Amino acid sequence: MIESRPNDAFQPGDVLNNTYRIEALLGRGGTSDVYKARSEISGRLAALKVLKSEFSGNDDYLVLLTREEEIREIRHDAVVRYSENHRTSDGLVYLVMDYVEGPGLDKKLKQGPMPASDLLTICRRVTEGLDAAHRRNIVHRDLSPDNIILRGNDPAQAVIIDFGIAKDTNPGAETIVGNEFAGKYAYAAPEQLSGQTDARSDIYSLGALLLANFRGAPPDVGKNPMEVVRKKGEPLDTEDVPEPLKSLIDRMTAPVPDDRFQTAAEVLAFLSKPTDAAPDIDPDATLIVPPPRKPEARPDIGPEPTPSKPPAAPAPVAPPTDTVGRSRGGMVAALIGLVVVLGGVGGYFTGAFDRFLGPRYPVAEPYSLVIEKTADSAPSATGSVPSEQVEAALSGLMSSQSGTSRLTLASGDISDSWGADVLATLDQLAPLEEWRLLLDGNSAWITGTTTDAALHDRLSSAFASGLPGALDGTAEITLRQLFLATAEVAPVLDRMADCGPLALPGATPVGFGPDSDIVVTGRVADTVTRVELFDALREIAGPRNVVLDVEVLNPTLCLIETHLPSAPAGGIGVEYTVGDRNEPNPSGRFFVGENPVIDIVLPANVVDGYLTVSILDVSGNVFHLLPNLNRQDNSVASLRAGRSGDVPVRVAYDLQEAAQNGLLAFRVDDSALGKSKVIVLHSAKPLFDGLRPTSESAVGYARALQDHVESDRDSILSLDSRILVTAPP
Template sequence: MIDSRPMDTFKPGDVLNNTYRIEAVLGRGGTSEVYKARSEISGRLAALKVLKAEFSANDDYLVLLTREEEIREIRHDAVVRYSENHRTQDGLVYLVMDYVDGPGLDRKLREGPMSAEDLLTVCRRVAEGLEAAHKRNIVHRDLSPDNIILRNGNPAEAVIIDFGIAKDTNPGAETIVGNEFAGKYAYAAPEQLSGQTDARSDIYSLGAMLLANFRGTSPDVGKNPMEVVRKKSEPLDTSGVPEPLRTLIDRMAAPDPDARFQTAAEVLAYLRDNQADADPDATVIFPPPRADDPASEPDPSPATPSPSRPASEPPPARNETRKSRGGLVGLVVVAALLVGGIGGYFGGLFDGFLGPQYPVADPYELIVDHPADERPRATGNVPSEQMLAALNEWMAGLSGTTDLRLATGNIADSWGNDVMTTLSDLRDLDDWRLVLDGNNAQISGSTTDTALHARLSRTFADGLPGALTGSADIELIPLFLPTGEVTAVLERLADCGPIATPGATPVGYGPQSPITVTGKVAETATRIGLFDALSAIAGERNVAVDVDVLNPTLCLIESNLPKAPEGGIGIDFIVGGRNEPNPSGRFFVGENPIIDIALPADVTDGYLTVSILDVSGNVYHLLPNLNRQENAVTALRDGQTGPIKVRVAYSVEEAARENRIGFTVDDSSLGKSKVIVLHSSEPLFDGLRPTSESASGYAAALRDHVETNQASILSLDSRILTTATP
């Protein structure tokens, strides 16, 4: 997972369609972003692939995303499960899929070579997934290390993702999507260069991927169209690869599709056969020789890597007859690839490799951006050698990277100068992004510099430079978030008394300062509302809503309780029938709560008023009440000194015998109740309150008393009692 940025479509805490709450960013592409999210309904984690706003109304991209959604028909643990597409109220389209937690093979590739044993395990697992997909006539077409995730880091739990390849239509991407070609050059099968793709193409890609991860380096595919065509016509160099992985790769990645394993099932059969015949104690495993195939005999010196065969040298022949036929087939394949390559040359297939040929680009796209805390990058089309040199030099000055190609297109004569002028304006922003489609430009960025924001607002107020059209959205992110903005949110949403802001300073919250709030709220919905509202103004700051969720009854009383300090009076819970202390205060259906009030030695006079605020909205007066009217501390002590305990809720047996209050928990109203002990110098009310009354009636009585007798209240102590099902 990676850090959230101001330019992201969604931020952690955002809720999509009242269902999916965003937790983190998993990845970003040219046309889409992937987020980790949790269902507010089921609690299930999911990955959401979201088309960026500029592509959500584009039918071509929607078709690709819909194609990816159709993969949900495949039910196999090695294939990521897709749910469905959704559209937000703002028109953004996203695809819901399973969240797979683990590193991708691309990360493993960057870390270095993988063991042959692990790669055989990955091959078996991925081949099983491909078999399930191919049975439904679904070909991945873009199998590569970044599309394989090792769930929990386990090779035996590899998962194939990203069947849609919609992300790769952006300028400068390694993958080309269209009617003629789909796949990354490094891992694509030779026939894909001339528009031919079937299940055997996925098998080739898997073989190339296994070799790359064994070597710890991506395949070299050349630097121009002819090199690509030539290298793709040659067998992969598997020298030094131990058996049976070497033969497996050779047979999966043969340049001629007819010479490969024809199905994923054949790959799995080979793995089963060689696993069964292998010596489990051997360091290197050989495939069993076949009488009719001398070429399959094991290398007598597997521990010493054989020298690499020159790239131009054909693979060893099985016999003279097959050599002659194989040479002819090889020539035909190379000729076909050359024709396909030349066709791709003139059709713009190899635009990424071309120098000064200036092919036509439609659409004419360029993306230049500088994400926060990352190097800037430029990818796409430029119209002249002069602009190519200027943009490369400009990016080098920012330690950025470029992937640019010369092309002609439907752009204004001043396009190059206009773009460079725009980039100069954006340079000082904290982060920025310029997306060009022909003469149309979309600019976004952010800054904490008020003066810079004002200057750029004036610069773009009357439009973009020169012939460029479009819009600029530059966000001002104040360096300090005023405490008043946070306080305003709390005052608007508080529903159970004031909410505190520990950690707030007079100047506000700094760029890295967390926003923490504490207090009480009436409902879970209020806590969620606080988090959402604070996240909306927090920027990159962390938000912690550390509040107790009570209920409307408790909060009604809370807001009307007198302001008084705690007096050190304890409230002890005991389980009736078993006479066991219950320090948690949690009672289950059928249990009998006993409540004792623990008076400290220094509480020797005054009056006690003890009530329990029930979750159902009622208040029960435990002391005094009609059956027990005496509540003076001296009478309750009855001559005792030191700490004493006064029982106010009894076991059901004692209650029946002594005409006291006792109760058992039923399932009619479960949740949080609150026991309140008020110590006052005078009786709290004029006369007795009924044994039970509504919370609103008791709140009104408290309010009336506080208005005239606040000074008589010495202390207020309380404790939560929770009732639940076992």
């Protein structure tokens, strides 16, 4: 456990939403903290992942947390169980998940190497969990030692956690969060660096972390982007790993995805019969293995023998010469020698003779340099340069713009004009709002962004004919519109609307400015739609924040929502109680086996008319709580029974009471879990001619509502509703 601080979001003893009592802080991260808590209702332990206050209003992180919530559909002991997101009264968002007691593999990594037998056990267990996830088309994308916990310190009880990708964005965390890549450099598959991710990426990451825990040290992936790209294209070094773990890791971490195990099921098949992957070796065969050579030392084998001298060649006989010729020839030789010396000095200082004399500076391979400027920060330059002059020029350029430089003098396979070419390129990029120049030897990649159409056209034209000097590569200059037109956003909303229309309340006649938030309101049928909507808007939003103020329902509720009459809220409340314990349930969340009791609270100003109360079940059914065959009188006067003020009216009962009186009661089972909705319609007269059946299909009820609205739209005075959630235990 971690000691709490006064500025932590929660302290031990705090109770969230009248349900979860905080017991301890488990860990702190860049964007979220994790707490150990106990349910005041069920008594079970839970882990609460709480977004820090500065991120709770950022929809980027809310959507990522929602993605993580969707993992609750996976039912496997090797995958942590998730419940749902909640928001506290002061706006903090948290995700409820199972509490898993035990060390993470990151802690094991710090303690040193792990036995191969334990790692094979962990591999089997984790792969079984990945197989369950992949069968639902869910890819973890960020598998690393800190995302695997050994329950009870038992390798056979490994549990995968943290399916979200909202990670620490500090540089030390080496985790990228964005539209294209999520994952830690050390364990990410090569294809993830270019935005490609599938089940095989998880297999690579699992193999890489197994190797790290076998060695007791994380993989070395380099210190700059070019090194990362180069090393990710090479196989991992498994020379000292025993079989069958070596063959397993080799096939899991092949740089090319097609060369790996293609599915988690293939990994499990290998683990069941690992000998199939290794060549058969005759146990009686004699193997002669040369001893390993040390790279910078030779074995102590005594003095090295002196090579014998070759026989001396006979001295040549010089031809006779005259004195005048010898004098003239000597002067010419001296002049040629002087020219050679002067040329040699120049060649030495320019590095032209490095290939013959050896480099003046250490050789860098690859010879990389990254220079970039973002819209929100000063420029920076990191990498290799060939001379003190180029170093001084680049450092001065960065310093003049309050930027930083981390440059290393190095020799490499670059052109003589490389430094001048780089500086000329930077001179052209300077007017851009943001830009990036990535160099690998003489190869260069340029990206930049501007809102100036004339500058965009000028640079695009200049780079179309090639980069400066000997540099060879591509330049992509993007023109970013200052305003994003509403007409460009609206089609995305129309395409994604699956539960009624989606609105843009903040839109202006000219669209969205560079600092405007794109706010969307409305309802969607499921979380997948919400995530897809966010991703689609993120692609066109540019620097703008995307804020989705949308309610996630389900297809059944959406069907009814599209047929519900347009009526104002009437202030009629809906309250929940756990029947078998007679405990208030303000969260509206009921677990399998529990008995939801539902009360409708009439406010003091509702004294006449009629109430129609129905619950729309996630399975596609509608249950009519009031009126129904056993309770036909639904007039407000009868329900009040002479009482004034706020009056509670019970419409779904405790099981024991219902058994005695023949009233309506429910018990949650696992046949239909998710969101249901209680709808309260207050009308001036009964809605329907006669009673509806106690239970009917959502389609039938929707048609009946539609018919009534068309015939007597003004009879409905108000509409109130509340979500009820059923969940696994």
